[in-house]
Amino acid sequence: MTVRHDQETHRSQASAIFQAWGMPFENAEQTSRVLTWADLHGVESHGIAMIVEYNERRSNRPINFANVPFVVRETPVSALMDGDGGLGHVTATKAMELAVAKARGSGVGLVSVRNSGHFGALGYFTSMAAEANLVGIAATSVFGIRVPPTGGSQARFGTDPWSFAAPGADGKPFLLDMATTTVASGKVRNKIVEGQEMPHGWGFDPSGRPTTDPAQVMNGGFLSPLGGTADSGGHKGYGLAVMVNILASCLSGSTLITDPMHSRQPKGLDVGHFFMAFDPGLFREVSDFRTDVARLCDDLRATMPVNPSTPVKVAGDPEREHRIKREREGIPMGHGLFERLRRIAEESGAPWLLQATVDSDHGERKEAPTEMYS
């Protein structure tokens, strides 16, 4: 069973739970905005489902839900921010706002963040830059360590994601938001559920050798860096993961992902982020830049497809398709997640807002109940 909720209800539920955890109203509103953006754009791995994980984390690690991010050092083109040991959504929003403001004033803004936490989908933040007619870059270190360096048999990295956005046609920025791993662990888990082998290159067994058995990956084995094994460019995904960690952790002075105390340390989260925005108007008319980005994207979409019924897409297209559909039909949520959130809300003393919205009789939607439960 899947239930659907309009985005405002979906967001308000997340906000209510964060407020019950002690997060000030404004921060809870912004944190929930970031999560709902991910669900609205089909990035469910980084949406409201994260509340389940945050709930686990707060039970075994201090998280400052009343964090007040602050600027440590600043120049006209840069800032170092401290996330004050909280979740990262509010901090990352302020960091990209600062990068955007500096790009407007000086042409470019780089903001490094230390002592922060998980902040949802990177695309939310690089989109902020693209909407301001700027090029945006974001990268972050992560908690979970699942990926060995090429030729190694110990995990050293996580998904270590990278995002790049550029304004093109109106409302259609180029928006790349990618983990530097081949696939997410959820995809490996799905193969186990389906009783299928994985394609070659997705992961390694506990000795670090390539395997197509998903159980080997989940039981002591590893995910692969983008490219997979050494003979198919895995060292490139590994290199990109190091780049992300240099930008996110070494620049900001956050705990290194290779530090034995990473994510186990008593002091809190201490994840590092990197944000950048710059003005294409430094180089040519912004409208000319946007016209060329739009043309490049359109040329790619016009590529003859392998499968005539599956047109070629550009990064950002699948997310926009999800948004258009979900703005109309509501954001879907599986029954398992629905129940887990209900339990978390109950245990936290947060109001439960989601049930009412699945009532098809409240007159706010045109869809029949069969479409509301897909």
Add this chain to the structure above:
Amino acid sequence: MTVRHDQETHRSQASAIFQAWGMPFENAEQTSRVLTWADLHGVESHGIAMIVEYNERRSNRPINFANVPFVVRETPVSALMDGDGGLGHVTATKAMELAVAKARGSGVGLVSVRNSGHFGALGYFTSMAAEANLVGIAATSVFGIRVPPTGGSQARFGTDPWSFAAPGADGKPFLLDMATTTVASGKVRNKIVEGQEMPHGWGFDPSGRPTTDPAQVMNGGFLSPLGGTADSGGHKGYGLAVMVNILASCLSGSTLITDPMHSRQPKGLDVGHFFMAFDPGLFREVSDFRTDVARLCDDLRATMPVNPSTPVKVAGDPEREHRIKREREGIPMGHGLFERLRRIAEESGAPWLLQATVDSDHGERKEAPTEMYS
């Protein structure tokens, strides 16, 4: 047969040929420095062998060997340069020098380049930033179009490379220099020569479907973006290739790689590049940053290896190993390339400098002749 030459002789030969083609002395010296750097660091695909390709290009396309790159627009943090229709080595050197100077003055420098040409290995330029205690980024559009977007059956991209460098331990920067394809076409060609199948994911047949037959790739088929097929992250390598083209071509106003006139147009080369340098001192003490980069790299090298005799490496390590060996033993060159360069020098009226250096009796080296011809 492989001959070896000390790097100064190797470089002087390249310089002599460029001068015979009409390149002014200083420009020929710098262009040859960039090529020899690649050979010295084991990146033979971007070294003196490129002279064979440049020689072909100049026969069917105007190249301005007396190009004088110039700054079109400038701010304290940025510049747009025009490469004046020449090869890119001198232009790219000036562009990264400018990015470094701006990073020293303002903390960050972004330089976009239009109307340029092939410039050798990106790592040469990002290394310039790292040697100046800065973080460096470089990207460039390319000539050859060999790669389809994910799900497409027409080539739209080339190798579209990306480089990132950061200073760490003395003389050991982190140095990533990668094509955004899975492998270079040379590796596919080698599989044909060896009569072997390719690993899954290296390339596509002419209809855009995955194949393990290298002949299919070379006869109308395509190389794959990093990640390979759609189910193993190929859309990420595809996304990185678009990012590189936005930074290199859309920012500078160079001809788009998807333009039907790209690399066929009458006006010249018009390849675009992107360079960036920034000061980690914007965020914390540079020495602390470098200590953390060095620690991260050392932690990675200390990872338990899959194969005990093959330690884990960090991007930049293999190139340094080549350099140490080749500074001692000379730069190797296959007989085929040696003969082709000799013919080009003869046809161009350039002096031929390489032969004398393989004479083991000239007293400048300690190695026996058997080591000089490996």
